[in-house]
Amino acid sequence: MSNDDTAANSTSSRRRRRGSSAQTRQMLGMKGAETKETNIWKIRLQLMKPITWIPLIWGVLCGAVSSGGFTWSVENVLMAAACMLLSGPLMVGYTQTMNDYYDAEIDAINEPYRPIPSGAISTDQVEAQIWILLLSGVFLAYGLDIWAGHEVKVITMIAVFGSYISYIYSAPPLKLKQNGWLGNYALGASYIAFPWWAGHALFGQMNWTIAILTLFYSLSGLGIAIVNDFKSVEGDTKLGLKSLPVMFGIGTAAWICVLMIDVFQAGVAAYLISIHENFYATILLLFVIPQITFQDMYFLRNPLENDVKYQASAQPFLVLGMLVTAMALGHAGV
Numbered sequence: 063m064s065n066d067d068t069a070a071n072s073t074s075s076r077r078r079r080r081g082s083s084a085q086t087r088q089m090l091g092m093k094g095a096e097t098k099e100t101n102i103w104k105i106r107l108q109l110m111k112p113i114t115w116i117p118l119i120w121g122v123l124c125g126a127v128s129s130g131g132f133t134w135s136v137e138n139v140l141m142a143a144a145c146m147l148l149s150g151p152l153m154v155g156y157t158q159t160m161n162d163y164y165d166a167e168i169d170a171i172n173e174p175y176r177p178i179p180s181g182a183i184s185t186d187q188v189e190a191q192i193w194i195l196l197l198s199g200v201f202l203a204y205g206l207d208i209w210a211g212h213e214v215k216v217i218t219m220i221a222v223f224g225s226y227i228s229y230i231y232s233a234p235p236l237k238l239k240q241n242g243w244l245g246n247y248a249l250g251a252s253y254i255a256f257p258w259w260a261g262h263a264l265f266g267q268m269n270w271t272i273a274i275l276t277l278f279y280s281l282s283g284l285g286i287a288i289v290n291d292f293k294s295v296e297g298d299t300k301l302g303l304k305s306l307p308v309m310f311g312i313g314t315a316a317w318i319c320v321l322m323i324d325v326f327q328a329g330v331a332a333y334l335i336s337i338h339e340n341f342y343a344t345i346l347l348l349f350v351i352p353q354i355t356f357q358d359m360y361f362l363r364n365p366l367e368n369d370v371k372y373q374a375s376a377q378p379f380l381v382l383g384m385l386v387t388a389m390a391l392g393h394a395g396v
């Protein structure tokens with residue numbers, strides 16, 4: 063084989079690899095993946111952005127652990143899996159599909175290759191998908207309440223409340239996402255508090271301490287959500303969206319963001335100390351240290367360039383901290 067043939071083969075295999083990686087990224091719902099998909103089921107999955115299910119599935123796990131009632135029986139594993147199906151594919155799937163539905167106009171400018179603005183799926187099909195995911199979610203939540211023997215249908219209430227927050231996040235007239243504080247706090251709560259409540263209620267007794275502590279923890283989630291606003295600061299400014307980088311400028315917003323992330327995790331550690339869970343509090347604090355290091359190394363130096371790098375390096379420590387907190391709460395019997 064000549065050198066020219068080898069070069070041509072390696073170029074075409076590089077293209078194939080790039081093509082298949084763009085397809086995977088598109089299916090997972092990651093940004094910037096431009097491929098022309100025609101399979102309606104793949105398009106439907108793309109609308110549900112599977113990559114964004116992960117934090118909620120993790121949140122359910124934390125809730126199950128904090129309840130202190132989870133044991134490794136087949137029934138418990140099935141119940142936890144059903145609750146993860148509810149939180150991820152169904153409820154986030156519904157949220158993301160609806161978000162794209164209400165963002166169709168703006169996506170036509172910013173991401174015209176997305177399924178709705180590109181015309182790959184019709185509005186009727188999208189509306190049907192929203193309703194099917196929502197109703198399946200609420201029915202499954204009710205089923206889980208029955209399975210867990212709940213007199214008060216807590217999981218159904220969380221699912222209905224969560225779907226309402228999803229609606230006002232994306233839909234006019236409220237469209238919370240247009241407001242940096244409210245929109246990002248709704249996101250933070252949906253990553254941390256809501257799935258945690260569902261997991262906790264499934265295996266234990268939902269209570270005010272868990273509700274308030276996780277809502278407090280969600281303020282760290284607000285900080286994480288702000289990180290994502292730096293990439294779209296130009297577009298947001300033009301469209302008059304009040305993200306924190308638009309309101310306060312890049313430098314100040316970056317500081318607000320990291321302070322929210324660190325201070326509220328430290329606050330949770332302080333609460334753990336107050337209930338004598340010093341061992342877990344120490345581990346949680348130890349997990350905050352690498353986050354501060356990555357904030358200093360990457361994020362604060364150049365938030366526009368290093369946002370993704372920062373998330374990839376620091377986020378694992380934040381989510382591990384959530385699990386440590388859940389273990390402490392389960393141990394303390396909160």
Ligand SMILES: C/C(=C\COP(=O)(O)OP(=O)(O)O)CCC[C@H](C)CCC[C@H](C)CCCC(C)C
Pocket residue numbers: 118148149153154157158161165203217220221224225227228231232239248249252256257258260
């Ligand atoms: C749609 C969401 C994020 C996307 O936001 P944005 O439009 O700014 O980004 P893109 O440009 O990338 O599209 C998520 C919104 C989450 C929402 C506020 C609340 C979700 C509620 C939960 C799904 C409810 C879970 C209940 C369950 C645990 C029983």
